[in-house]
Amino acid sequence: MTSAPAEPCDILVVGGGPAGCTAAALLAERGRDVVLLEKASHPRFHIGESLLPRNTAIFDRLGITAEVGALGVPKPGAEFVSDATGQQVRYAFVDGLDKVFTSSWQVPRAEFDTLLFRTAAARGARVAEQTRVTGISFGQERSLVTAIGPDGAERQYAARYVLDASGRDTLLASKLGTRRANKHNNTAALFAHYRGVARRGGELEGFISVHLAEDGWFWLIPLPDDVMSVGFVGNQAAFKGRKGTPEQLFQARLDSSPSVSARMRGAERLGGVTSTGNFSYDAARSWGEGWAMIGDSFAFVDPVFSSGVLLAMTAGEMGAEVADAWLDDPAAGRARARRMERDLRHAMARISWLIYRINTPALRRMFLAPSNKLRMRDGLVSLLAGNLRGTRQTLLPVLAFKTVYRLLSLALRLGLPVGGAPPAQAQPAE
Helix, strand or coil, X not given: CCCCCCEEEEEEEECCCHHHHHHHHHHHHCCCCEEEECCCCCCCCCCCCECCCCHHHHHHHHCCHHHHHHHCEEECEEEEEECCCCCEEEEEHHHCCCCCCCCEEECCHHHHHHHHHHHHHHCCCEEECCCEEEEEECCCCCEEEEEECCCCCEEEEEEEEEEECCHHHCHHHHHHCCEEECCCCCCEEEEEEEECCCCCCHHHCCCEXXXXXXXXXXXXXXXXXXXXXXXXXXXXXXXXXXXXXXXXXXXXXXXXXXXXXXXXXXXXXXEEEEEECCCCEEECCXXXXXXXXXXXXXXECCHHHCCHHHHHHHHHHHHHHHHHHHHHCHHHHHHHXXXXXXXXXXXXXXXXXXXXXXXXXXXXXXXHCCCCHHHHHHHHHHHHCCCCCCCHHHHHHHHHHHHHHHHHHHHHHCCCCCCCCCCCCCCCCC
């Protein structure tokens, strides 16, 4: 039994992460009555600290670029390290085809997400923390959203439109039975924070490090106060038959990597180890009558190229456009929703093409021995910087890169001699 009648609003946003906060802030700025509900309270721990240069355009629109920069460590690019050969290859964003956005930041996500949540409130959204949505009943004019607040009391909201930004809870996809595990990328992850990990200096200062290991890869992300985010993402072979606590499993993986363990001698772990499975997934569709999924509630891809926050905030922008249009003209809202899903799937496909192949010998060779013929390396850098929608400028370089990959894969399968770096303990190409 509810203690009060349902509270009306224009848009109810479920989830106060990057997608939900971006949508709520933009909609509130336009004068919409927005309610933003977050199940936890800020600050709260979250992984995904490495941002991409293309995020800066969204930060500019929200007016928080300087504040984001003050939170984190400047990120000029990414380096890839081979466990098999010890090679290090540097990809600086400034070398990409896009010369507008050439750097980003690595940020403590607890502080970053708090900034986004407060920005949504400052723009006029009605925000509530420790408020978990427990049910949604869709109606023709309004949807009834039920939530439990921090006092344990049930609250109801009558929303003209619902944006599901519930993240990996996938509230609507689970409710509708449309969540699908990504069979192309069945991975799991272990991660923690450390102090005292050896940091890169010189031209590599601030770079994210991606260590290519057997059956997967490690991330090492430098954060303020000598903190390093360290994680391992592996395929089924990396975890099959292994037993123990997450701490034991993670330590075993760290010890197995010569390039990572060399940087972690004497490092101190801060807190526990977090584990997660079924890492990649999507929903069969991202929208319906009076609702849309944005961010991780719709889809999540392997974070090897740090695309998570950018995809979430981009979806938040698009979701705001869909909701805003829908309230004025449902037909226009449907058209925007179809465009949003198409554009998001296209963006995820561009980055997923690399993700699905990160453990193959051919792609690892190409990353460790980059060629800039037809500006392939520069086009790859632009993709790594977050150019996920594609432009005419990147069309030929990316196409050339994919063509060379296919030819190299064929040569390796046929056992033909090829030059360049050997594969970094990779799995055979499919």
